[in-house]
Every structure is written in C-alpha cells, then in structure tokens.
Amino acid sequence: MRKYILLLLIVLAFYDGRSTASPYYRMREPVPTISAGLRIQKAMGFYWTSGITGEFCSEKFLKKKLSLGANFTTSVLGNGIRKNAIKTYELDLSAIKYFRPNKVVQPLARLNIGYMYAAYGKEFKGSIPNNAFLCSLEFGSAFIFNEKWKPSVGFGYNIITGNGTKGLATVFPLYGHVSWQYVF
C-alpha cells in the first residue's frame, strides 16, 4: 500500500495539467448540464458496492460554482451478490466543487450527506442499529475527454462510522470510488 501512495504522490508532483488541457474546453464556457451514470465504491477493509450517480449544474444555481449530485449504491451489486454478505443500501446527496473548469483534468471536492440501511434480518431487529445518517468528504478528479462522457475517480472519508455501541457497522471510514457519467 505504501508504495502505491508514494507512486501516486510522485505522479501528482510532476503532473502538469496544462499539457493535456483541451483547446476546445479552454475556449468554451460551461453550459447547464445534467449527467448520470454508474458508480462503483470500495470501502477499505470492507465491501464493494455499486449503483447509479447523477449530477446537475446550472447558471441559475450559484452561477455554476457548485454542482448538485446524488448517488444510490448498494452491496447487492457488489459483495452482497454473495447470499451471506450483508445487503446495504446507501443514498447520498452531494454538493460538488470542480476546480479548473474548462480543462480536461478537473479536480473536485465533494460533500455528501446521506443515509444507509443494512438488512440484518428480522431476528436482529431491535438489538443492532440497522440504519444511520452519513456524512462524507470526497476528493478526486473528473476527466473531461469529450462532451458526452465524464469519468471520475477519487477517495472519500466517512466522518460518521459505527463504533459498536451506536451507528451502523457497515460504514467504514475510507473508500475509493470510480464513476462514469453520460452528459445529457
């Protein structure tokens, strides 16, 4: 793990975003957009989950300084495909700030507020908390190679996790994610 972090830091240190900036996007002002696509998450030391993601950005909303987003991910499309794993369902609403608009590589910061439910089964109802509100911060980057597709990668940190006495056991602190959206 240590060597991957070192490698990532070296790449970031010597990466020059300007060299890959598209002339097309440098000239063009962003337009109101709606995008939707797939999102895959992996919590460090825990489950793969996946689902759908979407974003909305408009001149009428904060003059495009922020985008609004939503994710719905579930372990049913991940580790939960195995019948003995816990099925989790997570819904997040997000505020997203993109940096370097009009460039191919657009770093992003994202604040998610959400809710997760874990299906433990009837016999554990009442004895173990099976739902919780979530709050997480994400950092990453979107890659705008063309008008229609917007892939992004990043990592997030869940500020609220379960601790055995309260909160949800299936919320782990660190996670990575990949998404691929179609811009309408």
Next chain:
Amino acid sequence: MKNIFFLFILIAFISCKKNKELPPIDDKVDLDGTTINDSSLLFPEKYLLSAAIPNPTSIDLEKPVVIAAHGFTATCFEWLEFSEFATAKGDFYVSRVLLGAHGRDYKDFKTANWEEWQRPIVEEYNKLQSMGYKNISLAGASTGCPLILNMIRENKINTSSLKHVFFVDPIILPSAKILSISPLIGPAIGYIEVELDPGENGYWYKYRPQHPLRELEKLIRGERKKLERGITLPNGTTMMVFKSERDNAADPAGAVLLKKGIKKSDGGKIDVKMIDTDIHVFTRLRGRKNYDAANNKQQLEAFETIYTTIK
C-alpha cells in the same frame, strides 16, 4: 505552487519512519514488561488439561472438555471464572490456552503473526484428542473466535472429537473501524495505548503495536470473506454465539455475519444469543471496575447454557 505542495507531502511521507521506540512500560505493573508473565507459562498444569492429567483414566476421558481461548492482548485470566465454574460443577474440564506471543512481553507480541497466536489452541486440541478425549468443545472470546473458526474451516484439526463451538463476543467486524486503515496509518502511529481498569493490570497488554493490529485486521477480514461464501460445520458439531448488543471492541453486527455465514452439517442454523449489555466479553467480570448484578446473572446464564449443551 501545486508541485511544491505535493513534493512537500512526498518528503513528509518518506520521512515518516516506523516508531521503533518502546512505549513507557512499567515493569512492575504492566504485562508488556519483562517482569510479569502469564502464570500458565510457569505452571501449565494449572491451565492446560493435557498438562494437568498427562495419563487420564477412562473416567476422565468420558468427561466433556472445553478448550477456552482468550482474546487479543488478553491472557488465560479471561476464562478464569468459567474455569472456577467447571471446578464447582466437577463433571467437566476446562483447558485454558494461552495464545502464542501473549502473556509474555511487548517484544514477543510486537512481531508475531496471527498463525502464531493460533498454534497453542491447535496443539492442545491435538494433544487431548490423541489422549483419547472424545467430547471436546472449543470456546473462544473475542479474537479467540476467528482463530477457532479458521482452524475448523481449514481442517487444521481432526474434528471427529469436536462436539460444540461457543463464541463469546466474536470479533468479525471491528467496532473501531479505524482498524481497517491500519495498513495505511500503522507505520505512523507505531503503537496505541489502551486504558485498563486497575484489576486488569498485568493480565492484558496495555500497548498494542501496529504489526499485531494489522495481523488482527488481516485475520478477521479473511474469515469475513469466507463467511460471505458460506461455511459448513463438521458433521455433528453445533455452534452457539453469545454477543453483547453494545460492544466497543467487537461490533455486534458480526453476529449477523456468523448467523448468515455458518450452517450446521444438516443445513440447520447456528444459535445466536444477543445479550443486553455493553461489556465486551461479558463472561469475564473479574478485574472490571464497573458491572452490576444483571451482568453477574448474564455471566452465570451463559455458563449454565454452555454446561447444559456439553452434558
């Protein structure tokens, strides 16, 4: 500017050396020091049945035996009250096993892996089976549980004599979720210190080095993955799980994974009992500062349940 920022982080990361300094161990009080060791190392005959009765009679061999394995950083003390319960009953044995690298000192604990922790449980089971004991049960507390689950699942023991498995507050999901990122932050933190009640001093390691924390994470992550795929108990073996409903060490949701992931050989479900307490390993009360009569009752009920199951 951006490049300078990332280079700064890079240099800081490379400069982050492993904490090789010893924690502030008090040799007079702490098990982590070189003075205090678990007494099972000096007097194994008071803890291990194989050492207590090296030549068992046919009457001895008929009695049920429970091999009891303690948890991470603990010692045989964790099962002392159950051992006393067995002595009072007089018709079954408890063999208390000290996990490898436990009960010694910080230096031994710092470098050992989880397979070394597990080895003494396997050895005691094999010894008792070769002596002729036919009714053997395994009981684990906390980390003792995934160690036992692993040795059954991977056929590290011949399970023909294994009748019952009892788990008390098994750690399948850690309550401290930060454990999941121990491979990232471990080298930076070196070790963590836990606060012990005065009565627990000398029976638990107070300082938890990053290597065993990572080993613990590796062990429970591995067993959790196997639970997702499903585990079938050996023919004729039953399992009972006792789990505290609020537990700051082993997340109660671990009981869900055990219930879903383990089936008896006939396809039946295992028994899981959720206990209304916030004590981790509620079957051990001695040495604790805070517990009440309700906890005493829960402890006794768990012991009686184990007793009636093995008889």
